[in-house]
Amino acid sequence: MKILAIVHKDSGGALPKAALEAVAAAQSLGGELSVRILSGDAPVHSIDVPALAGAIKSSGAEIVIAPGTSRIMRSMPAAAMRAGAEIDTHITGLSSGPGGVTAQRWAYRQRILCTLARDARPWVLVVDGGAFAPAAPDSFQAEPLPAPAAAARTECLGVQTAAADAQTIRPDAKLLFVAGAGWTKKQADGAVHSAEAAATIKEFLAASGASLGSSKSLVEMGDESKADFGFMSHMNQVGQTGATPRHPKGLSTCCHGEEPHVVGWRFIGERRAVNLDANCGWAQGKADVLYVADAFKVMSHLNRILKG
Amino acid sequence: MPKPLNIIVCGSLVPDPLQTLEPVETPQGPALKNEQMLPAVLDPWAACALYEAAHLAASRPGSQVTLVSMGPAAKLRQLMMTVAPKATFSLVAVNGPAGGFADARATAAGLAKAIKAIPGLDMSSVLLFGGCSSASRDAGVTMQFVAEELGIQEFFQAVDELKFDGDDSFTVLERIEGGSYLKSACKGLPAAIGWATGSLPEPPNNPRTGMMNMPKIMAALAKAPAAAPAAGGAKFLKTEIPASKRQTRIEKDMTEEEIAKELAAWIAE
Numbered sequence A: 001m002k003i004l005a006i007v008h009k010d011s012g013g014a015l016p017k018a019a020l021e022a023v024a025a026a027q028s029l030g031g032e033l034s035v036r037i038l039s040g041d042a043p044v045h046s047i048d049v050p051a052l053a054g055a056i057k058s059s060g061a062e063i064v065i066a067p068g069t070s071r072i073m074r075s076m077p078a079a080a081m082r083a084g085a086e087i088d089t090h091i092t093g094l095s096s097g098p099g100g101v102t103a104q105r106w107a108y109r110q111r112i113l114c115t116l117a118r119d120a121r122p123w124v125l126v127v128d129g130g131a132f133a134p135a136a137p138d139s140f141q142a143e144p145l146p147a148p149a150a151a152a153r154t155e156c157l158g159v160q161t162a163a164a165d166a167q168t169i170r171p172d173a174k175l176l177f178v179a180g181a182g183w184t185k186k187q188a189d190g191a192v193h194s195a196e197a198a199a200t201i202k203e204f205l206a207a208s209g210a211s212l213g214s215s216k217s218l219v220e221m222g223d224e225s226k227a228d229f230g231f232m233s234h235m236n237q238v239g240q241t242g243a244t245p246r247h248p249k250g251l252s253t254c255c256h257g258e259e260p261h262v263v264g265w266r267f268i269g270e271r272r273a274v275n276l277d278a279n280c281g282w283a284q285g286k287a288d289v290l291y292v293a294d295a296f297k298v299m300s301h302l303n304r305i306l307k308g
Numbered sequence B: 001m002p003k004p005l006n007i008i009v010c011g012s013l014v015p016d017p018l019q020t021l022e023p024v025e026t027p028q029g030p031a032l033k034n035e036q037m038l039p040a041v042l043d044p045w046a047a048c049a050l051y052e053a054a055h056l057a058a059s060r061p062g063s064q065v066t067l068v069s070m071g072p073a074a075k076l077r078q079l080m081m082t083v084a085p086k087a088t089f090s091l092v093a094v095n096g097p098a099g100g101f102a103d104a105r106a107t108a109a110g111l112a113k114a115i116k117a118i119p120g121l122d123m124s125s126v127l128l129f130g131g132c133s134s135a136s137r138d139a140g141v142t143m144q145f146v147a148e149e150l151g152i153q154e155f156f157q158a159v160d161e162l163k164f165d166g167d168d169s170f171t172v173l174e175r176i177e178g179g180s181y182l183k184s185a186c187k188g189l190p191a192a193i194g195w196a197t198g199s200l201p202e203p204p205n206n207p208r209t210g211m212m213n214m215p216k217i218m219a220a221l222a223k224a225p226a227a228a229p230a231a232g233g234a235k236f237l238k239t240e241i242p243a244s245k246r247q248t249r250i251e252k253d254m255t256e257e258e259i260a261k262e263l264a265a266w267i268a269e
């Protein structure tokens, strides 16, 4: 079986972890593997699509593996279609046996796990980040895949970081720290303490190196808290209409743990939550530990400990 | 004055996310238990696309918004009762499947066919909108397939901001890794946008808008053609809900300080 892995470098010129994971996924199928590195670091759909489609066609590969990066997701579906290939994305598991190749992916946003196969070839499989252990960089040889800058109507102007004052989304962090709307709700004294909440959260992120996630309700907070929470946006949102990050541990605070939020925790290993309500969603088998307590107080003690 | 835009929004229904979903096998392949009975909502990212479309159309006099939906006609009718009061649009409906196991290529082909059949459509004024990914299949491929079918070469995925500078040129911000955005400039239409959340809140219900939309919507539903059955596609070997329930330890009597100590030790592990 001929297998083609198509990866690309990051803006720093190195092969990112996602690329090495995709190569590992391709290696796990045990066929005759070739690896191509898509060139360029100013990705434009109308330039990448013909390059990808050409590589798929000319390789004669039955299976094509690529990482689920933003660049691949922007262009690979169209490229697969142009190359006469089938495509499945968000692949979290792969196997190859006498019955052929099977792949796993989730439907309904991490709710139903599907195992599927296809008769048609080529079959492009775009793998999710974190689903495969990265391949050793010296375990394969790669050929460049040029994406010649044609006269395109679209011009890539560069990368902007979403939050001006802090980089809060850290995919490689060991801990995901989730803040919920409770941080901006009236507390026991009848008042809202959003400035204190924002300061406590930022202090924790600095001290722990955690990645910051949010519930939908918090990022859609009312105007009175907006000024204090400028470091958060929909980009931080975890759940049904947000992200599904992968981290070994997750700590939820002031978040109720409702199902549309918790589906975004599918790939979080150990889960702990701090909530005033002993009957919140986390208590229903969604967290390993639920601390029934005031998160303002717990987090300020925790910040003190972490800062030594 | 900038020229009017023809904004075509692809979006359909998904089960209300508060519902419990259970897969069942049917002779046609996997489906959801009681799928016909499950309350549905407009697919959330497609809904963002619709609100952005209505907002953009309002800023360009003469612009039109068309929602193109493939789904079971009876369920689309129910859904439209809740969508019609949110924004001014006309509907093009296709009677077909709208679930997490439906084939994306067939869905895109059905949508593209319906779009091509819109009378007098001038592609040089078309902005194709949709969600960056559905809450059902969650593949993030359908909009690109539709764009390919329509010959649209400019495609942007997971967009949070679209700004027109002049007549036909615009800049977009696409979500990329690590919470950053990729900024691009595009000269000219047609173009296709897979929306992420955007920046607009869900509009409040406007009963007058609903009343103006509804007759056109009912007419579109009445003449909705049936989608061609999907050929080929994925073979689902298994669909399951893996057991994910944890034995939650509920700590009610620890002091905040004790909890903080335990958490610090856990984080350091």
Ligand SMILES: Cc1cc2nc3c(=O)[nH]c(=O)nc-3n(C[C@H](O)[C@H](O)[C@H](O)COP(=O)(O)OP(=O)(O)OC[C@H]3O[C@@H](n4cnc5c(N)ncnc54)[C@H](O)[C@@H]3O)c2cc1C
Binding pocket: A179, A180, A181, A182, A183, A185, A187, A214, A215, A216, A217, A218, A237, A238, A239, A240, A241, A242, A243, A253, A254, A255, A256, A257, A258, A259, A260, A261, A264, A274, A275, A276, A277, A280, A293, A294, A295, A296, B017, B018, B041, B044
């Ligand atoms: C179509 C659709 C899509 C959705 N997508 C998402 C999604 O992607 N992500 C998402 O998160 N939600 C999503 N939701 C919304 C979801 O259903 C919930 O409404 C949301 O997650 C609630 O957010 P929350 O838990 O932060 O807020 P709330 O429900 O308001 O809960 C606040 C919590 O804070 C606690 N609290 C208050 N003060 C303190 C304190 N001092 N210490 C400790 N605890 C405290 C309270 O006990 C409460 O449990 C979606 C809903 C729909 C309909």
